[in-house]
Amino acid sequence: MKRIIPLLLVFSLLLAGCSILNFGQAQPTPSDADMATQVALVLTNQPSPTSPADVPTQQIEALPTVALPTPTINIPATATVQPKPTDGGGAPTPTALSISPTPLVQPTDTPTPLPTPTFPTNDPRQTLGNPTFTDKMDNSDYWPTGEDTYTAVTFRDGKMLLTALTETDGWRLITYGPTANFYVEITARFEACSGTDHFGFYARVPEKNPATRGYLIGINCLGQYRFAEWDGTTDPGTWTTHVYWTTNAAILAGANQTNRIGLLAENKHLTLYVNGVKVGEMTDESYQSGYLGLFVGSDETQNLTVQVDEFNFWAR
Numbered sequence: 655m656k657r658i659i660p661l662l663l664v665f666s667l668l669l670a671g672c673s674i675l676n677f678g679q680a681q682p683t684p685s686d687a688d689m690a691t692q693v694a695l696v697l698t699n700q701p702s703p704t705s706p707a708d709v710p711t712q713q714i715e716a717l718p719t720v721a722l723p724t725p726t727i728n729i730p731a732t733a734t735v736q737p738k739p740t741d742g743g744g745a746p747t748p749t750a751l752s753i754s755p756t757p758l759v760q761p762t763d764t765p766t767p768l769p770t771p772t773f774p775t776n777d778p779r780q781t782l783g784n785p786t787f788t789d790k791m792d793n794s795d796y797w798p799t800g801e802d803t804y805t806a807v808t809f810r811d812g813k814m815l816l817t818a819l820t821e822t823d824g825w826r827l828i829t830y831g832p833t834a835n836f837y838v839e840i841t842a843r844f845e846a847c848s849g850t851d852h853f854g855f856y857a858r859v860p861e862k863n864p865a866t867r868g869y870l871i872g873i874n875c876l877g878q879y880r881f882a883e884w885d886g887t888t889d890p891g892t893w894t895t896h897v898y899w900t901t902n903a904a905i906l907a908g909a910n911q912t913n914r915i916g917l918l919a920e921n922k923h924l925t926l927y928v929n930g931v932k933v934g935e936m937t938d939e940s941y942q943s944g945y946l947g948l949f950v951g952s953d954e955t956q957n958l959t960v961q962v963d964e965f966n967f968w969a970r
Contacts, residue, residue, distance in 0.1 A: 788964070788966050789828075790964055791814045791965065804822055821953065828965070834942060838966070839967075840962055841914050841963045842912070842962040843912040844875055844959075845961065850878070853948065855948065858945075860941060866885070867887060867941065868884060868944060870883070875907065878899040878905070883941075896936040902928065904929050905929075919970075924936050946967075
């Protein structure tokens with residue numbers, strides 16, 4: 655019914671157009687048979703509902719196919735630990751992997767102890783016990799200070815500084831009474847020195863003023879020791895050498911070398927020790943007792959200075 659109504663409208667328009675075209679002329683009225691025929695022609699020319707419309711078809715080009723590569727993931731094979739067979743030949747027992755970590759060294763707050771100093775077995779310091787008298791050289795309580803003709807004495811930083819002012823040996827006596835048998839020891843060193851520059855003990859001095867006689871026993875910058883005797887009561891004075899300069903390995907030679915020098919007096923026998931080692935001895939009866947002091951002698955170095963750090967005395 656919906657299709658018939660529009661077709662009738664079209665048919666009517668066609669008739670009207672015919673009427674317009676034939677305007678002014680008498681048109682015959684169509685018969686029912688003619689009308690039926692016209693309607694049949696119109697219906698025959700309509701497209702069939704089952705036929706596709708005459709619409710142009712647009713060709714769509716197919717997109718090119720892009721082949722993407724399939725990613726390959728390499729998965730490492732799991733390491734296999736070979737089982738270790740049991741001793742009885744049964745099922746193997748898996749061997750466990752064991753990693754032994756290296757132990758860490760734990761820090762310690764305990765300081766490493768300093769080595770204990772060793773002394774020679776014949777060192778008198780180790781057999782005589784505590785000293786009768788000790789001077790740490792912190793002050794000038796037991797020594798005359800200042801300058802005289804031959805020497806100068808000052809105290810600085812816990813040390814006595816004994817300086818030679820001329821090429822003649824000079825000395826200073828400690829304010830300690832005369833003694834006969836004893837062991838005395840000093841710890842001392844040269845500052846700058848050369849050759850036979852020397853220092854040591856002035857011992858068994860019979861008179862304190864003037865102190866013109868006694869034994870001078872000591873060491874030099876070359877690492878040598880000497881035993882000598884001085885008598886200044888005659889003019890120009892007399893030197894007697896009992897042991898000439900002799901090298902000994904126990905003596906630390908050169909400047910700024912600290913040596914521990916000891917003199918053991920037993921009646922007429924005198925023995926010299928350096929760093930606890932017996933280095934030389936002599937026998938003499940010239941002086942049996944007397945005062946004790948230190949001397950310095952410059953053979954090559956101007957204002958030769960010796961630093962004395964400690965003085966110890968054992969009465970015998």
